[in-house]
Amino acid sequence: MYYGIDIGGTTAKIGCFKDDKLIKSWIIDMRVNTVDEMVLNIINSIKANDDNVLGIGLDCPGFIVNDQVITSPNLHFLDGINLKQAFLKHIDTKVKVINDANCHALGEAIYNKLDNIVFITLGTGVGGGYIVDGKVFEGFNGAFMEIGHMHVDDFYNFRCGCGQVGCLETVCGQKGVINLVNYYKNKLNTKLELDYTVRDVFDLARVNDELAFKVFEVFTDKLGLALANTAILLNPKTIIIGGGISKAGDFLLNAIKRNFTKYACQSVVNTDIILASLGNDAGMYGAYYLVK
Numbered sequence: 368m369y370y371g372i373d374i375g376g377t378t379a380k381i382g383c384f385k386d387d388k389l390i391k392s393w394i395i396d397m398r399v400n401t402v403d404e405m406v407l408n409i410i411n412s413i414k415a416n417d418d419n420v421l422g423i424g425l426d427c428p429g430f431i432v433n434d435q436v437i438t439s440p441n442l443h444f445l446d447g448i449n450l451k452q453a454f455l456k457h458i459d460t461k462v463k464v465i466n467d468a469n470c471h472a473l474g475e476a477i478y479n480k481l482d483n484i485v486f487i488t489l490g491t492g493v494g495g496g497y498i499v500d501g502k503v504f505e506g507f508n509g510a511f512m513e514i515g516h517m518h519v520d521d522f523y524n525f526r527c528g529c530g531q532v533g534c535l536e537t538v539c540g541q542k543g544v545i546n547l548v549n550y551y552k553n554k555l556n557t558k559l560e561l562d563y564t565v566r567d568v569f570d571l572a573r574v575n576d577e578l579a580f581k582v583f584e585v586f587t588d589k590l591g592l593a594l595a596n597t598a599i600l601l602n603p604k605t606i607i608i609g610g611g612i613s614k615a616g617d618f619l620l621n622a623i624k625r626n627f628t629k630y631a632c633q634s635v636v637n638t639d640i641i642l643a644s645l646g647n648d649a650g651m652y653g654a655y656y657l658v659k
């Protein structure tokens with residue numbers, strides 16, 4: 368059978384596919400220190416399930432070009448490693464590796480029978496992918512569609528993990544919400560408790576809590592700006608919003624659409640904007656489609 372594997376910072380999700388259907392999935396621990404340890408953990412886990420592995424597709428956080436990890440911020444032992452070759456040392460099958468956001472994009476596009484899409488993932492940070500003719504674009508050094516680092520802000524000037532200030536993910540995604548709450552918490556009235564989640568902030572925004580609503584407003588305004596800029600560059604048919612935060616549903620989607628319209632040029636203003644449908648399984652599906 369085919370395997371689609373979504374590698375995260377601490378766990379990997381392994382999906383087993385038969386006739387285009389995810390028939391079984393499980394999670395393995397990824398707290399390892401070497402490439403071989405990681406590769407063997409995954410291979411042993413697959414072989415315990417199946418002795419006829421037809422192919423393994425993998426996604427991994429970081430900058431990746433042609434199966435080669437350039438850098439991976441959370442899995443530094445993979446820096447400079449050709450992950451495909453690392454697998455082929457231990458198993459004789461088809462192997463393909465891409466960046467996680469690109470992989471989620473591919474999963475959502477093919478599963479939903481959509482093409483010419485931009486995919487945005489709103490998680491801890493903000494990532495993205497672009498799919499045309501079922502193909503993933505990686506760019507010269509794997510930075511294609513790293514929309515989280517598009518410059519959108521000159522007011523707050525929060526420092527980004529990339530070293531710059533004003534990147535989209537400093538005001539959007541989970542990191543952005545934390546930055547904005549910290550910025551406004553002494554200035555605006557709020558019922559927000561100390562150990563809040565992004566969900567709490569959005570729930571309070573719905574009932575017009577002053578602080579939460581301000582954070583929500585900045586978040587969706589900057590995302591609308593980034594998406595309008597992306598739409599005029601790439602002219603996709605559809606923009607798909609995924610990632611954990613996208614569970615906020617229509618409340619979030621409608622605000623994104625409103626802000627997109629505010630910034631979008633006439634020729635792209637009718638771009639479809641929809642929520643992702645595969646949730647946490649998008650990476651496994653994308654990795655499967657990639658290798659299949």
Ligand SMILES: [Zn+2]
Pocket residue numbers: 515516517527528529530531534
């Ligand atoms: Zn940045």
